[in-house]
Amino acid sequence: MTDTLLPTGHQRIDHLEMRQIVKRFPGVLAVDHVDFDVKAGEVHALLGENGAGKSTLMKILYGLYSADEGQIIRNGQVTVIRSPTDSIKQGIGMIHQHFMLVPSLTVAENVALGMPSTRGLRLDLDVVAKRLGELAEIYSLQVDPSRPIWQLSVGEQQRVEILRALYRGAALLILDEPTAVLTPQEVEHLFTVLRRMTADGHALIFISHKLHEVLAISSRVTVLRDGQQVDTILAENATKTTLAQMMVGREVVLRYEHGDVSIGEPRLRLEGVSAKSNRGDLGLKNVSLMVKAGEIVGIAGVSGNGQHELAQVISGLRPPVSGEVFIDSQRVTGKSPAVLNESGLSHIPEERMEDGVIKDFSVAENLVLQDHGRKPYALGGVFMNFRTIAKTCKSLIQEYEIKTPSHETPIKSLSGGNIQKLVLARELSRQPRVLIAAQPTRGVDIGATEYIHRRLLAEREAGTAILLISEDLDEILALADRIVVMYEGEIVGEVSRDEADVNQLGLMMAGIRHEQAESTPL
Numbered sequence: 001m002t003d004t005l006l007p008t009g010h011q012r013i014d015h016l017e018m019r020q021i022v023k024r025f026p027g028v029l030a031v032d033h034v035d036f037d038v039k040a041g042e043v044h045a046l047l048g049e050n051g052a053g054k055s056t057l058m059k060i061l062y063g064l065y066s067a068d069e070g071q072i073i074r075n076g077q078v079t080v081i082r083s084p085t086d087s088i089k090q091g092i093g094m095i096h097q098h099f100m101l102v103p104s105l106t107v108a109e110n111v112a113l114g115m116p117s118t119r120g121l122r123l124d125l126d127v128v129a130k131r132l133g134e135l136a137e138i139y140s141l142q143v144d145p146s147r148p149i150w151q152l153s154v155g156e157q158q159r160v161e162i163l164r165a166l167y168r169g170a171a172l173l174i175l176d177e178p179t180a181v182l183t184p185q186e187v188e189h190l191f192t193v194l195r196r197m198t199a200d201g202h203a204l205i206f207i208s209h210k211l212h213e214v215l216a217i218s219s220r221v222t223v224l225r226d227g228q229q230v231d232t233i234l235a236e237n238a239t240k241t242t243l244a245q246m247m248v249g250r251e252v253v254l255r256y257e258h259g260d261v262s263i264g265e266p267r268l269r270l271e272g273v274s275a276k277s278n279r280g281d282l283g284l285k286n287v288s289l290m291v292k293a294g295e296i297v298g299i300a301g302v303s304g305n306g307q308h309e310l311a312q313v314i315s316g317l318r319p320p321v322s323g324e325v326f327i328d329s330q331r332v333t334g335k336s337p338a339v340l341n342e343s344g345l346s347h348i349p350e351e352r353m354e355d356g357v358i359k360d361f362s363v364a365e366n367l368v369l370q371d372h373g374r375k376p377y378a379l380g381g382v383f384m385n386f387r388t389i390a391k392t393c394k395s396l397i398q399e400y401e402i403k404t405p406s407h408e409t410p411i412k413s414l415s416g417g418n419i420q421k422l423v424l425a426r427e428l429s430r431q432p433r434v435l436i437a438a439q440p441t442r443g444v445d446i447g448a449t450e451y452i453h454r455r456l457l458a459e460r461e462a463g464t465a466i467l468l469i470s471e472d473l474d475e476i477l478a479l480a481d482r483i484v485v486m487y488e489g490e491i492v493g494e495v496s497r498d499e500a501d502v503n504q505l506g507l508m509m510a511g512i513r514h515e516q517a518e519s520t521p522l
Helices: 054-061 084-089 107-112 125-139 154-167 184-199 211-217 240-248 307-314 337-342 352-356 363-367 386-399 416-428 446-461 473-479 502-509 514-519
Strands: 015-025 028-039 043-047 069-074 077-079 092-095 172-176 203-207 220-225 228-234 266-276 282-292 296-300 322-327 345-348 434-438 465-469 482-487 490-496
Touching: 015 054, 028 043, 028 054, 028 069, 028 203, 043 054, 043 211, 043 240, 054 172, 054 203, 084 092, 092 154, 107 125, 107 154, 125 154, 125 184, 154 184, 184 203, 184 211, 184 502, 211 240, 220 240, 228 240, 240 446, 266 307, 266 465, 282 307, 282 322, 282 465, 282 490, 296 446, 296 473, 296 502, 307 345, 307 434, 307 465, 337 345, 345 416, 352 416, 363 386, 363 416, 386 416, 416 446, 434 446, 446 465, 446 473, 465 473, 473 502, 482 502, 490 502
Parallel strands: 028 228, 043 203, 043 220, 092 172, 172 203, 296 465, 296 482, 345 434, 434 465
Antiparallel strands: 015 028, 015 069, 069 077, 220 228, 266 282, 266 322, 482 490
């Protein structure tokens, strides 16, 4: 066996430029004459709200789209990238937010897929494993090449993605929201890896919405807004406030004042609740918790640790196999969503397009979706009162700052942030006693995020009991009065906002119980 299959080393990229890039889609100028460049040994962050053009720009660089105008210049030479294969040959790799791995295959098999082999249809797994071991040692990316992907944690799967790109000779890496599903400790480890890579001469493009991480890891920051380049600045000259203002075009509040609220009686109570996941195993295991009037309880944890099952059990979308759920003193275990709504529960679902709205319905139809058969929207329980529906919907559109041509516009024509505002308007307009907010700002831009956070805090001050389920630890820390951490379907710890420590929360998110996390040296 020879080493001829190993990459011949990185195709060094000293400087890569994208000049005056333009990309048009029907009716949309997605990228409007944008300049962007990255140099060996630096991390260049790319920021922008949803729809600002950053993903389109990077898909052009990686060969998933073709630019309508502009040039890509690599080490002083104009280059043409027509496909990801061309991009990889040029030494460009991309780590997608949603990993491109085959769960049933091993680490080595995933890395070897698509690579040439001296054994015909058989893969050179021993060669691959040897090289992976070398790269893992260099960059502290330890992972067992023989383990199947499905057995790995999210952080380990990300290591495989990075190792695969390095194995294929990537000199430039595009990292799309690489910290979205990591614990704080895993983020720190990733940043150590990225710093080692830049020290070795790699060029890195870092896409993230977490401004403090952008400032911690980047050398330069480029901000896009509405498809245009706002500016490129040195990270050392930027602050979270200035970056947010560049992204949105106005001043954005990033820290919130928690008004003094008198915590009231228990509104939501779970006692020993267990439920099956979609896989058929127990996704929720003996969970007991309480949310009182006027408080926000945050559920923290890495994705897939029971949060989805928790929200669905409370909202009546998934039956528990044991335990009890109470709203106020009323037992509502296993009741339908309609009965729970009557009991004072509102629910902002994590998948708004699947569980929150009907995409072929209009804005107005979605706003009255749950109450269309009741007064004042129905006359005699049969006929729709369209005049009242139109009047109420126009009022909600204005109050919740929903950007839509009219209340008759199909919901699928709205941006993600405006669809989420519509769901928020519908659920809060019923003046709930209990609100389940599951991933309320997932996939929405910083302006809509600020608005949603303000409305949740206003509901808290109005006395609503809020259960906030979020994979964004920054969001939990900004809003929650108490923080409950879940791991593999169980509650492993609980702390108040004043006691919250990011490192200890990270340890709990990795499965270390609160008592152990407190005694673990940091």
